[in-house]
Amino acid sequence: MLYSEKVMDHFRNPRNVGEIEDASGVGEVGNAKCGDIMRMYIKVENGIITDCKFMTFGCGSAIATSSMATELVKGKPVEEAVKITNQAVVEALGGLPAHKLHCSVLAEEAVKAAVKDYYDKNGIAYDQEEYASHTHEIVKDRHEK
Amino acid sequence: MIYLDNAGTTKLDEKVLEAMTPYLLEEYGNASSLHSMGQKAREALEKAREQVAKCINAKPREVYFTSGGSEGDSQAIISACRLGERKGKKHIISSKIEHHAVLHTLEKLEKEGFEVTYLDVYDNGIVKVEDLKNAIREDTALVTIMFANNEIGTIQPVEEIGKICRERGILFHSDAVQAVGHIPVDVEKMNIDMLSIAGHKFHGPKGVGVLYARSNVLLTALIEGGAQERGKRGGTENVAGAIGLAEALNMATIEMEEINKKQLVLRDRLISELSKIPHSILNGDREKRLANNVNMCFEGIEGESLLLLLDDEGICASSGSACTSGSLDPSHVLLAIGRPHEVAHGSLRLTLSKYTTEEEIDKTIQIVPKVVEYLRKMSPVWDQLEKGVRKHVI
Numbered sequence A: 001m002l003y004s005e006k007v008m009d010h011f012r013n014p015r016n017v018g019e020i021e022d023a024s025g026v027g028e029v030g031n032a033k034c035g036d037i038m039r040m041y042i043k044v045e046n047g048i049i050t051d052c053k054f055m056t057f058g059c060g061s062a063i064a065t066s067s068m069a070t071e072l073v074k075g076k077p078v079e080e081a082v083k084i085t086n087q088a089v090v091e092a093l094g095g096l097p098a099h100k101l102h103c104s105v106l107a108e109e110a111v112k113a114a115v116k117d118y119y120d121k122n123g124i125a126y127d128q129e130e131y132a133s134h135t136h137e138i139v140k141d142r143h144e145k
Numbered sequence B: 001m002i003y004l005d006n007a008g009t010t011k012l013d014e015k016v017l018e019a020m021t022p023y024l025l026e027e028y029g030n031a032s033s034l035h036s037m038g039q040k041a042r043e044a045l046e047k048a049r050e051q052v053a054k055c056i057n058a059k060p061r062e063v064y065f066t067s068g069g070s071e072g073d074s075q076a077i078i079s080a081c082r083l084g085e086r087k088g089k090k091h092i093i094s095s096k097i098e099h100h101a102v103l104h105t106l107e108k109l110e111k112e113g114f115e116v117t118y119l120d121v122y123d124n125g126i127v128k129v130e131d132l133k134n135a136i137r138e139d140t141a142l143v144t145i146m147f148a149n150n151e152i153g154t155i156q157p158v159e160e161i162g163k164i165c166r167e168r169g170i171l172f173h174s175d176a177v178q179a180v181g182h183i184p185v186d187v188e189k190m191n192i193d194m195l196s197i198a199g200h201k202f203h204g205p206k207g208v209g210v211l212y213a214r215s216n217v218l219l220t221a222l223i224e225g226g227a228q229e230r231g232k233r234g235g236t237e238n239v240a241g242a243i244g245l246a247e248a249l250n251m252a253t254i255e256m257e258e259i260n261k262k263q264l265v266l267r268d269r270l271i272s273e274l275s276k277i278p279h280s281i282l283n284g285d286r287e288k289r290l291a292n293n294v295n296m297c298f299e300g301i302e303g304e305s306l307l308l309l310l311d312d313e314g315i316c317a318s319s320g321s322a323c324t325s326g327s328l329d330p331s332h333v334l335l336a337i338g339r340p341h342e343v344a345h346g347s348l349r350l351t352l353s354k355y356t357t358e359e360e361i362d363k364t365i366q367i368v369p370k371v372v373e374y375l376r377k378m379s380p381v382w383d384q385l386e387k388g389v390r391k392h393v394i
């Protein structure tokens, strides 16, 4: 098997697929040319992410990591959720094949992008540097490899 | 399981296994040995060579057993280049949709100073003979163009290409791995100088192939060793493998017409039913394609997730998506016929065999649209297409 049972479970039964109509923040990252595009919706109430949904165009790993990322951020304070790394997502999934690790980066980026959108919409200040999307560079990086 | 990845490889025919077994269990001697067991193996090997030769209208001494398609492609191309080099000819003509066994060999030669012209295949996946004529130069050493494509099944105008090459005195190699055993191949009539074959594409064993080389073509050995295969391929002969390949090819040649007739009906049903999926498109020429090949793109979805879900539903298929390729680029074949990256991502190849049944095709027709729809529902790309934020390309 290419993927572990846990990854396949999240791929086969992705949690939190769909849109949130009145989302507090929406982030879309990726590059159609590389295959993966991830869109993440968050609903924030009193500083807590109460709901999170996603839509993904990508491989099994991309779908599974999106699903796992939504699980990880749900119920967390925004500042905490935004710190979730792709390694954390991969670990929670019990690992990914090496050539599929890059898909998990998008999950991290998507969460960040959604939070950034939420901050922007609500006039909350944040460190521009930290929230600058790295996706573009990641994608470029992968192309150069 | 519904196995629709027969361009990837095929099931060994039981009759082929039967023909092979005695040479694994009883007459297992080394075909180069002098004793009677060795000589029996030798006789069987030479009989296999004759059988193969007959199926492609060659002479037995022009048939070299190899380890498969990749080896045949490599050896044919390198041999032609070594011959050309001696006469100062360092130009090769090929196409944009060759198998990587050909493309990577050509890349290596380019690093050595050879120049390669890759012919366009337009949107139908077929080279234009006019383009070939225009590409030929004084220093062209080789034309290598595949017989039938492994991804989109398109059949190239090999007979016309062969005629032109012969007239111009240029060596012509064709990777016929997907063609032999599926459509008639006649190296004499088609003026083919070298031809690669792989046993596992027509219900023969894996790891055994044939390189046909016309008697006036001096091959360069890629594997040094003993005097096997007339000194052109060292290593103890894979006797059972060669017998299996020959038996499989013989059967495929006899059954060809009948199998193709049956497959055509199934293939055409698949194409017409799957074309009903909105924003889908067939890849490769509708008519000039192998009777077992269906290759389609579905907009807004990605191939790997499609394959995994089909696998869950009991269907083995293949895709040219970047995510399945191990690299970041989708299939070079789909790009060559003008599919944009994101469309090439949603590609699905279904390839039939003589074992494919009507029921299996019925089931596939039921399942594929459902899976496509499911994936589109969670695709942000499809969402953008539906909302008009992104434009449909197909």
Ligand SMILES: Cc1ncc(COP(=O)(O)O)c(C=O)c1O
Binding pocket: B007, B008, B067, B068, B069, B070, B071, B073, B099, B101, B146, B148, B149, B150, B175, B176, B177, B178, B198, B199, B207, B209
């Ligand atoms: C067109 C073509 N050429 C070459 C090959 C390589 O053959 P093999 O895997 O036997 O080396 C294949 C099969 O994968 C093929 O489809």
Ligand code: FES
Binding pocket: A034, A035, A036, A057, A058, A059, A060, A061, A062, A100, A103, B322, B323, B324
């Ligand atoms: S999305 Fe393409 S490899 Fe994961």
